[in-house]
Amino acid sequence: MRRRQYLASGTALLSAAVAGCAHPSVVLDMDEATADDIANEVSMSVDPGSAEYTLVLSALENGSARRRGRYELFDRTDTVRVEGSFYEVSETRLESSEVTVYEVLIDFDPANSTTELGEIEYDDLPEADRQRLDPIVSEGTPPSQDGYDLGVDYGTAEEVGNESVFVPDRQYDIVLHDGNRYRVAVDSRTAPEAEYRYEVTEVASSVETVADQVREQYLFTLTDLSDAERAVVEEAITDGYFQDDDAFQSVIDRIREHEGITVDDFYGTWLLEYESVEYLTYAEW
Structure with missing residues (x-):
């Protein structure tokens, strides 16, 4: 997915070189979204044998689990995908030392x-x-x-x-x-x-259930576009749109009227429907 390339390159480094090219100053990128794509957007998958995997299983078996470490394990998201099920992880710092x-x-x-x-x-x-x-x-x-x-x-x-x-x-x-x-x-x-305590709660037992939960909270339909706005959206779907023009800003303004899955000061990700197709939409403005 193109959108993940922008995220991986570091959105704060707008002038940095990415794959030999300067990172664009604005971005609108729309990727057709399956249920699995949507679930991946709001959760992290953990591999068997990893510290995250071991902690989730231990907390499930024992009610909670503890670990000492120099950093949090679940700082990107508190929803974890383990063997097809999805769990909300509570990571609580108990005490600190050196x-x-x-x-x-x-x-x-x-x-x-x-x-x-x-x-x-x-x-x-x-x-x-x-x-x-x-x-x-x-x-x-x-x-x-x-x-x-x-x-x-x-x-x-x-x-x-x-x-x-x-x-x-x-x-x-x-x-x-x-x-x-x-x-x-x-x-x-x-x-x-620090010492951390972990508690987990199952929130869904399938990808489809998670995707439906995300749709219910975030999905909106992008309609009634002008010809110029429609051209921006069509190019964003095909190749990504990178021109800071009036049509781009108009589309961005309409998208930002809705709740995003993740939104920061100058970038964010939304789930929207356009002409009966769902898209995970990444924007920088």
Whole structure:
């Protein structure tokens, strides 16, 4: 769906480059919406084995569940899709404390690559380290600047476990990779951590039920358009509309008269019907 490309690119970064092109200053994008599309718009799906999945199942089985962490898990939406059913998740912060978090720093072209602690082949690193470092060391051309080039967030020692050769205690300061010698350092800082309590309530047992609930609250019909407004809508359906003209603003004004699924100061998403077809409609103005 085109609309999700704009959302993923970060609506606040209107002048940033997206796929090689400047992000448009205005957007009207209308995607034909199935029941599944509508349900996905108001919920998040969680994968088996993820922390979110485990917490939802635990709360269902035990009435509630608890976790300690440095961030909320359900900050985008409180509706979660698990195995075809939809649940409203209550995430309550109980108490806060501070923990030590670690960052592994890498210098890809060190001025001095002589080891002081020891050196290790990249392939010999424990899985805990390779899992975190693979995304950056596997890049074709690593970044190069004075000092350390990149930092990799490792989290807390508890999150890392006992396998890492860098966190919490650094055992090596040189990593050998494809004939190159990388210098590795470790930085630490304190960060807030909180205990959270989770409670869940089933709100729907099917996609169709969720879609009907969304339709009942948000769906409206876009009718009685002028020829200029109709041209804007037709292009928004086909390719997206990006011209800040009077017709665009007129259509936006009409859409904004209705309650949106999500609406911010200068962008939002609505569910509307146009010529008997339902569309998830994303706009920036």
